[in-house]
Amino acid sequence: MGDSQYSFSLTTFSPSGKLVQIEHALTAVGSGQTSLGIKAANGVVIATEKKLPSILVDEASVQKIQVLTPNIGVVYSGMGPDSRVLVRKSRKQAEQYHRLYKESIPVTQLVRETAAVMQEFTQSGAGRPMLGWLQTILDFNVKLKKTKLRALGNMSHKKTLLGVRPFGVSLLVAGFDDNGPQLYQVDPSGSYFSWKASAMGKNVSNAKTFLEKRYTDDMELDDAVHTAILTLKEGYMHLKLLFF
Amino acid sequence: MQRKVALKITTTLCTKNGCLDAGTIERVQSLAFLIPQAFVANTQRSLHWFLRLRSSSIFQVCVMSKAVVDVPPKGGFSFDLCRRNEMLSKKGVQTPPFRKTGTTIVGLVFQDGVILGADTRATEGPIVCDKNCEKIHYMAPNIYCCGAGTAADTEAVTDMVSSQLQLHRYHTGRESRVVTALTLLKSHLFSYQGYVQAALVLGGVDCTGPHLHTIYPHGSTDTLPFATMGSGSLAAMAVFESKYHEGLTREEGINLVSEAICSGIFNDLGSGSNVDVCVITKGHKEYLRNHQLPNPRTYVSAKGYSFPKPIEVLLTKVTPLKEKVEVIEGGDAMEE
Numbered sequence: 001m002g003d004s005q006y007s008f009s010l011t012t013f014s015p016s017g018k019l020v021q022i023e024h025a026l027t028a029v030g031s032g033q034t035s036l037g038i039k040a041a042n043g044v045v046i047a048t049e050k051k052l053p054s055i056l057v058d059e060a061s062v063q064k065i066q067v068l069t070p071n072i073g074v075v076y077s078g079m080g081p082d083s084r085v086l087v088r089k090s091r092k093q094a095e096q097y098h099r100l101y102k103e104s105i106p107v108t109q110l111v112r113e114t115a116a117v118m119q120e121f122t123q124s125g126a127g128r129p130m131l132g133w134l135q136t137i138l139d140f141n142v143k144l145k146k147t148k149l150r151a152l153g154n155m156s157h158k159k160t161l162l163g164v165r166p167f168g169v170s171l172l173v174a175g176f177d178d179n180g181p182q183l184y185q186v187d188p189s190g191s192y193f194s195w196k197a198s199a200m201g202k203n204v205s206n207a208k209t210f211l212e213k214r215y216t217d218d219m220e221l222d223d224a225v226h227t228a229i230l231t232l233k234e235g236y237m238h239l240k241l242l243f244f
Numbered sequence: 245m246q247r248k249v250a251l252k253i254t255t256t257l258c259t260k261n262g263c264l265d266a267g268t269i270e271r272v273q274s275l276a277f278l279i280p281q282a283f284v285a286n287t288q289r290s291l292h293w294f295l296r297l298r299s300s301s302i303f304q305v306c307v308m309s310k311a312v313v314d315v316p317p318k319g320g321f322s323f324d325l326c327r328r329n330e331m332l333s334k335k336g337v338q339t340p341p342f343r344k345t346g347t348t349i350v351g352l353v354f355q356d357g358v359i360l361g362a363d364t365r366a367t368e369g370p371i372v373c374d375k376n377c378e379k380i381h382y383m384a385p386n387i388y389c390c391g392a393g394t395a396a397d398t399e400a401v402t403d404m405v406s407s408q409l410q411l412h413r414y415h416t417g418r419e420s421r422v423v424t425a426l427t428l429l430k431s432h433l434f435s436y437q438g439y440v441q442a443a444l445v446l447g448g449v450d451c452t453g454p455h456l457h458t459i460y461p462h463g464s465t466d467t468l469p470f471a472t473m474g475s476g477s478l479a480a481m482a483v484f485e486s487k488y489h490e491g492l493t494r495e496e497g498i499n500l501v502s503e504a505i506c507s508g509i510f511n512d513l514g515s516g517s518n519v520d521v522c523v524i525t526k527g528h529k530e531y532l533r534n535h536q537l538p539n540p541r542t543y544v545s546a547k548g549y550s551f552p553k554p555i556e557v558l559l560t561k562v563t564p565l566k567e568k569v570e571v572i573e574g575g576d577a578m579e580e
Contacts, residue, residue: 067414091414099407 010122010165021166022122025078025188028168029200032077034235035064036199036207037172037183038215040224044174044181046075047228048201049236069094072107072175077201078188079168086167090114107175111184111192114171119190122166170200203235210234320435346514348476349379349390350504351445352488353469354497357454357525358447361501362390363476363509364534365516375517376534384409384420386529387448388522389429392474393441393461401442405429422448422455426465434463443473449524476508476515483507494523502536509538 010021035048048064065075066087074090076083093113097105171186185200186192197215199207210231219227333339349362366374381389381402387409391398405428409420426446433440444459458466458473470488472480483504492500501521508515519536523529 088415091411095407095411099403 011124019122019189022189025166025168026170029078029170029188030202030204032079032169032201033064034199034201034203034207034232035075035077035172036197036211036228036231037075037174037185037195038197038211038219038224038228039174039181039183039195040219040221041217042181043176043221043224044183045221045224045228046073046172046174046183047225047232048075048077049232068110068173069098069104069175071104071177072110072173074174075172076169077172078170082167083169083171086114086117086169086171089117104177106177106179107173107182107184108179110175111173111186114173115186115190115192117190118167118186118188121164122189124164172198172200199231207231207235321437321439346476346512347379347392347474348472348480348505348508348512348515349392349445349474350472350477350480350484350501350508351390351447351456351470352484352492352497352501353447353454353456354492354494356494357449357523358456359494359497359501360388360390360445360447360522360524361505362520363505363515364518364520365509365514366395367514372516378520378533380520380522380531382406383425383446384413384448386419386450386524386527387422387425387446388524388529388531389425389447390445390473392443392445397440397442398444401429401432401440402444405432419450420448421450421452422446422457426457426459429459430463430465433459433461438462445471445473447524449526454524472504472508474508474515476505476512479507479511480504498523498532498535506536506538 010019012019014020033049033051035046037044037046046065050059050062050064052059052062064080065073066083067073068087068090072094074083074087076086090110090113094105094110097103097109166188168188170188173184173186175182183195183198184192185195185198196217197211199211211227214227214230329339346365346367347363349360351358351360360380362379364374364376364379365372366377377395379390379392379398381391381399383389383402383406389402391402405425408428409425412424413420425448429444429446433442438461441461442459443461445456446459447454447456449455456468456471458468458471469490470484472478472484481504484500487500487503498521502519505515505519509517509519517539518534519538521532521535523532
């Protein structure tokens with residue numbers, strides 16, 4: 001496949017017009033734990049399986065579902081550390097919005113800003129502080145595969161040098177504001193969609209099929225919670241069946 | 245700090261150029277030795293010294309490090325415009341008056357928590373610009389802050405720290421502590437060297453108990469069982485000093501605070517109008533806005549106010565300014 005040559009560098013398109021790194025990021029998401037969200041008539045539910053690597057892990061310390069504002073929450077599938085960075089940035093964005101407009105941030109705005117952050121990391125090294133000359137010093141200490149770096153040369157090189165990669169998480173942002181309950185899924189590429197019900201991570205196809213069958217537009221919040229749990233159980237059951 | 249920075253640049257670049265011969269290393273080392281002395285005198289001069297070495301890479305470095313030298317310090321008050329302001333005031337241009345809360349703000353610790361009180365007058369020089377402003381600002385669900393001084397400064401500072409506390413709460417998952425707010429406020433005020441004129445009384449109840457602090461515009465703080473700030477602080481403090489005792493009940497505390505504020509309202513020109521009170525206890529807070537209104541508008545004329553009658557209309561005549569000319573030509577073939 002001609003794509004393989006282009007799979008290292010994030011900032012190079014492959015001949016088929018894809019950014020292969022983002023495809024790989026989506027694979028990373030697909031191998032993460034299942035999480036799903038359902039929009040009900042009077043609220044939104046997000047749920048995820050909290051699977052710990054061992055029984056010795058203190059489960060109270062692991063928080064997969066995080067609060068961004070008093071009326072917006074988020075769950076992720078994929079790499080936990082990446083999600084922490086995004087949660088931190090989103091919280092800060094929400095706080096800055098509140099300080100500026102004295103109004104709690106609408107869900108769409110927060111999703112847009114989070115998606116913008118994720119997109120930045122697919123195009124440039126944005127998000128890191130501009131270190132200027134120090135950056136150039138650091139550049140010298142990195143060994144490049146093929147290119148020769150001239151002293152104080154091309155500044156554009158530094159963006160591919162310092163290992164910037166896309167986020168390896170997809171987020172499900174659930175919120176309730178003036179426009180009612182809302183559910184958004186944000187992908188590593190920075191694209192986001194509003195969903196009535198969505199799932200991501202392992203077993204996503206089974207989960208989505210199950211949700212499609214069970215979802216109704218006038219669902220109440222309690223029904224939605226029940227459905228969410230059943231969907232998660234379904235995925236779990238499938239796994240169990242595979243082993244036997 | 246700048247010295248170290250320049251040193252780093254030279255050494256790294258020299259070696260990377262590939263010329264790892266003894267000569268270069270020697271040169272670098274001699275540079276490193278001579279730099280401190282040069283820097284002691286003047287950074288500019290040492291840079292010129294670099295240039296004389298005639299090494300292209302080092303020359304380029306000098307240009308870079310000069311840029312480093314010009315980087316402004318992060319945060320804090322920037323004194324860039326002070327000279328210009330001085331020059332302007334000498335020429336007679338006066339700074340515009342700003343809104344101040346010539347104020348009485350008080351706080352005291354009672355048996356279950358903290359009570360804060362404030363008056364509600366905001367002044368612009370000799371004029372009362374707001375007869376019912378809010379001086380007790382929200383910091384956290386369990387922490388409130390009264391502000392005296394320049395109104396914009398107190399509002400901006402408390403707003404900013406309130407935002408920071410909220411982010412901190414999200415990250416730690418815990419209730420904010422009063423000392424956290426205290427430290428954030430004092431370090432901000434200190435970095436602005438007193439130019440942010442905000443004198444604050446910070447009070448709240450957290451997991452370690454009730455706390456009351458005062459923060460001065462330069463960044464110093466006090467921890468006290470009862471405190472007053474603002475232009476009416478002496479009047480209020482007189483009341484506190486004579487009547488405060490430990491173990492006040494809620495009613496006693498509120499009455500004492502109201503009395504102190506009223507003393508400020510009636511004896512200080514910079515304070516007036518109404519009394520605001522805020523009671524904070526463990527897990528509960530009560531913001532009593534306009535708890536007392538000792539300055540109602542008493543005299544309203546019974547007759548009402550009569551304004552002079554408007555002039556009667558005797559005649560109406562409209563004279564258009566331009567004559568409307570209608571041009572009739574042999575119409576176009578297109579019309580009709």
